Amino acid sequence: MLPGKPVFLLTDILIFVLVLSIVSFFAYAMRKPHLRQPWGQVVRSRAGVISMIVLAVYVAIALLDSLHFHPVLENPAADSTEVQYSGEVISVFDQLVSGLRASTEKTYSAPFSAHLYAKETVQQADGTRVRVYPRLAWGAAHLEEPHTQKTADILGLALTGALKAALVWAVLLVLWALYLSARTARAFPVAFRTLFDGRSEVPWRTVSVTLGVVLLVLMVGAEWASKYHVLGTDKVGEDVLYQALKSIRTGVVIGTLTTLLMVPFAIVLGIMAGFFRGWIDDVIQYLYTTLNSVPGVLLIAAAVLMLNVYMSKHAEAFASLTQRADMRLLFLCLILGLTSWTGLCRLLRAETLKLRAVDFVQAATAFGVGPMQTIFRHILPNVMHIVLITLVLDFSGLVLAEAVLSYINIGVDPTMNSWGNMINSARLEMAREPIVWWSLAASLFFMFTLVLFANLFADVVRDALDPRVSR
């Protein structure tokens, strides 16, 4: 399956565990009407479906980028007949966009540019030397006369992309309409019309349009990226689009794994404090008040500093740079989780205290149901909505936090692609004339899109799950 020897990074494993548990949760929830009902509400809201489609694209990229392997060496040493693997670790996503990954220039170049940002002295055929903006090695290299041909070429590529997108879109819609007509026993034309008439319960028209727009952006982007540096290149000439796409995984991992890692603690301690009260409650309250008292950024800073020291002392413990960066990412998730579990813990404790006094828990006590069974049967299912709401609400905050932490050098490893690192390095170039804005803009835009749709999604989910929000 993989064109090489698989490597399992810890965050890879965890993120797939997470995906698996989400999928199995939904499989379970679909069979329970009271669990299905609120999610039905999510699917019926327009903001819900739009954000789900956009987030799905982001998550798909993150997942593809989470299947790592050592690629087969192209030019193995002559004396070996065995397949040899490179020491480098790449992902399936890297393989898919290998064109982008390989297409490095010397240094900066602007988006869609055919020339380098900086002048160079070039020796001409007649021996004279001139200072010119040299042509790029890869971007727009297929054009003879970039000045005259570029605009037409870009438009042509966009048209090709749009046509491809339209084709894929049409096929998808027809397939979906076929499925709908089979399921609802309606004629195909009727089913096809429901995708656009805007009167269906699930807003199919919104789904179709969003899908179309997303396909258009992806296809046109892909066409352009095959010939140009769509978002320019950075200081060492790496494609900025590639960096921004690679950063998706970092953002998604931080946004999800952090909450995932802290949720078990918050659930166990929060419910225990609320349910058993007495000294257990005192101890747990002491624990989270103490942790909360330490200013979060300082705790993170201190922990990351300590990790740095530890890693430089035990450099031999890490097989590769990738693994080292991955450990640091996981550690960052852990420490971010440590600073954020207290909020959820407190919410769960308060809710458990409330539930304990509710009649159905008292009824269970009157039947002699033991504390553990009461917790699993009566408390836990009735606080899960709080956990889910926290999970989606925290996501966007964590993605934003990553950028800020990386800026003060206590975020992810500097060698790892992340929007924070991109901003951090691009910030220094703001003073240049003409201004190098593309790296900054790209990372901010990619981050903004993810966070915006995550926020919209969180709103819809909260409205659907929170019993206190009146409908």
Place this chain on the structure above:
Amino acid sequence: MSRTLLQVRQLTTEFRSSRRTLTAVNGVSFEIREGQTFALVGESGSGKSVTALSVIRLLPEAARLVSGSIHFEGRDLLALPEREMRDIRGSGISMIFQEPMTSLNPVVKVGRQITEVLMRHQSMSAKQARERALDLLDAVRIPQPSYTIDTYAHELSGGMKQRVMIAIALACKPRLLIADEPTTALDVTIQAQVLDLINDLQEQFGMAILFITHDLAVVKQVADHVAVMKEGVIVEQSSNEVFFSAPQHDYSWDLFAALPAMEKRGKPLLERNHVSHWPTAANATQNDTLQVRDLAVYFPIRKGLFKRTVGHVKAVDGVSLEIPPGKTVALVGESGSGKTTVGKSILRLIQPTLGEVTYQGMRLHEIDRSQLLEQRANLQIVFQDPYSSMNPRMLVGQIIEEGIKALNVIVDAEARRQRVLELLEQVGLDKDAHLRYPHEFSGGQRQRICIARALAVNPKIIICDEPTSALDVSVQAQILDLLNHLQARYGISYLFITHNMSVVAYFADRVAVMYQGRIVEQGEVEQVLGNPQHEYTKRLLSAVPTLVPPVRAA
């Protein structure tokens, strides 16, 4: 004959949500004359409150007035711009609401809340308004007006708050007062005082009242004219005398029939539950009598630097009673009297501070866990609120089964399922109910499920903690019939905790009256209700509005 004050014609009000439209009020017409008390009676969801809110144009945002007209003193209220409507609110028409606890602004002094309306409509200065507010507080019989005017709502009791609400409503001498269940949240003795007060003030101010209630006895006491609402429609309108002697509509008859009363003892309330007589339980021994001796539950009050206990709230203070087999013992009292705490501490849901509970020769508060489990099957409980007493995440079948499983009553899974189906049938529900969730059922049906859950472990005694007080009278009648039926069939005893005297009169064999944590009087129902000895019992009984239901000619 006095003039017409308010005329409502073909009023229709709808609630719209994204998914469906619900017609809450459907073509309602009525007239209120000056100085008249017009009662709008109906069960929950009949549209009576929405009618009132439509008149004063304070509907919630989801509601829309679809059609009809409302004329007040000849002006078409629905045609008025909002600004002019505001001039009418509080001065021409004012309103008091059901929940005095939440109807006052908690962070504004009550005096300010009264003067606000005076300054708004009568352009008084702050000083004049304060003088007038003091007069008003005096008029609504608040003991120390000059003190109360500077308090916050939370410092006042429920009855006092409702008096403040009345003072606000009457401040500008409105021609029409809308009273939306003004006494429902109050204890019965307070209710009597508030009704009295409204009556006196009506004479004094000469206003008309639109009185909304579900309580027929209150209607009988206050109303000149009665309208009965059902599912958004007024089914019957007549004068007080006609309505309470010869109601016209079948639904009105049903309402009267569902009322529990002393006269109906031993007979089912609803025709379809008819059984010729209730058999009495047989072969029970003295040992099966539950004995409560000197039960006390104290909650410590902690104060000071180290949270030392400086005193106790004596929620229950030395209660003794007996529950004989196959009998119903009623525990009556007003809110805060400690009656629920007694019920829960008998079951060890609350640990009592002092005293003992003996059943089948065992002291329930001293036995170990395994013995306690055994006794848990004998003693069960049904709660007041049918909405919070079932886990919303469990199927009805699982809910009923929980006790059977926990107490190992039936080990075999298939036998257990059969038992659940049998129980559902016994409480009058469809068998397929066991595969559904609690939210799919109405309040009355939920209460049946709760009874089935309690029955599942074959208890000898069920503690019923106000099981019908959250329900409409017709549903209450069904539940009381069901409980009677089960008692006759299985010889179960009930400790029936309630504040409703007519339920006691109809349903109980013995009654214990609780007041401030103590039982002040107990005995046979006929004896206590017919010839009360204790001062408090007398006060309680005289406060209950009485109603002799009309008899339908054959």
Place this chain on the structure above:
Amino acid sequence: MIAYIVRRALYAIPILIGVNIITFLLFFVVNTPDDMARMFLGQKHVTEVQIEDWKTERGYHNPLFYNADAEGLDSFKETIFYTKSLRLFVFDFGRSDSGRDISFDISQRMWPSLAIAVPQLLIGLLVAITFALLIAFFRATYIDYWAVVICVVLMSISSLFYIIGGQFVMGKLLRVVPISGFESGIFGIKFLILPVLIGVVGGIGSSTRWYRTIFLEEMNKDYVRTVRAKGIAEQTVLFRHVLRNALIPILTGVVVILPLLFMGSLITESFFGIPGLGSYTIDAINRQDFAIVRSMVFLGAVLYIIGLLLTDISYTVVDPRVRLG
């Protein structure tokens, strides 16, 4: 009330001990005093003597938590943990690892931090409450809908964007204010405008949306219906009744962060070159000066606990229903 405050103050002691234990575990278990000395002395070939000297000079020569060489109680007292944290409790922060007096630095640097943080908080609060009230007034209309959308968009933008964009537009393109720097006194105001403005804009989305929810929740309460039934105009309902109730959660939410304003903001201060406690902390982090980081952690914890206490007290002030016992 007094008893309550005293009890809370006593409860703070075990929490602060806990905080100290956490920081000590982080700093000394992973990174021993020997490592610190090596890093500070900077050379690869440092002699043992040099290390010992460095440690003794800064009081790192004792064992961490338990001194096996000492007698009795001294085996706990003659440790780094005891000597270092006891001093913290009397707010004697001692000298930084590079030899500066931390207490003096803090007393100097808290003013610039406050000069940014206080106006930022007050203006932000005022603007957000005003917007939220307006949105609540137009609730369930298109104005409400689009205002919420704008809030979500604003809160989805990274704070780094606000800072970088703000510096670029205001400082570089328009050249109205200096991009960074600080000056005390009245002429220093021009340096404060940009960071305060950016702080306010950056926070406006989430706080407006949050306050709107509070206002709407409050407007659905029964007492609002009572006020309307009196014939009071909608603006008066909002300002006299709803606002007063909604301010309770808003103000108490603000009070808890009040003491922490002293600490300044790490990001803002380092971007704008403001010599406050935030940039002090960042510098210390980057220089790996643990004495300063430890002091700041302790200070932060104390301020947080004071914030919690102030929150409780402020409840009794703004909410007549609350009494401390």
